[in-house]
Amino acid sequence: RLMLRALRGCLTASVRTHRMPSHERVPDLAQCLPMAVLHGLRDGIIPFEQGRQLAALASAPLHSFDCGHEDIVRDPKLVEVLKGLFREWESAERGEGKAVPCSTGL
Numbered sequence: 001r002l003m004l005r006a007l008r009g010c011l012t013a014s015v016r017t018h019r020m021p022s023h024e025r026v027p028d029l030a031q032c033l034p035m036a037v038l039h040g041l042r043d044g045i046i047p048f049e050q051g052r053q054l055a056a057l058a059s060a061p062l063h064s065f066d067c068g069h070e071d072i073v074r075d076p077k078l079v080e081v082l083k084g085l086f087r088e089w090e091s092a093e094r095g096e097g098k099a100v101p102c103s104t105g106l
Helices: 002-017 022-030 048-058 078-096
Strands: 037-040 062-065
Touching (some): 048 062
């Protein structure tokens, strides 16, 4: 058990110090890929405000969940949110929405 606690501490520290430049990549990717931001309101790793900013940069819907960083998968409304997103994206692929070729190289 002590080993697991130590490993968890190391992984948590690693995640907290690892920076991903999402704000640099999202605008270009959003031009050619369907996007949505799913974010926990009580996320202690990535502040909810950052999720709100990414959604705005991508002009994508923001779906909030009353949970932390990794708890979204246990939220009962996740399946319905994903079903709705997939239906929307499928409609766009069938030509019912706009499709833009992706040339970002990312």
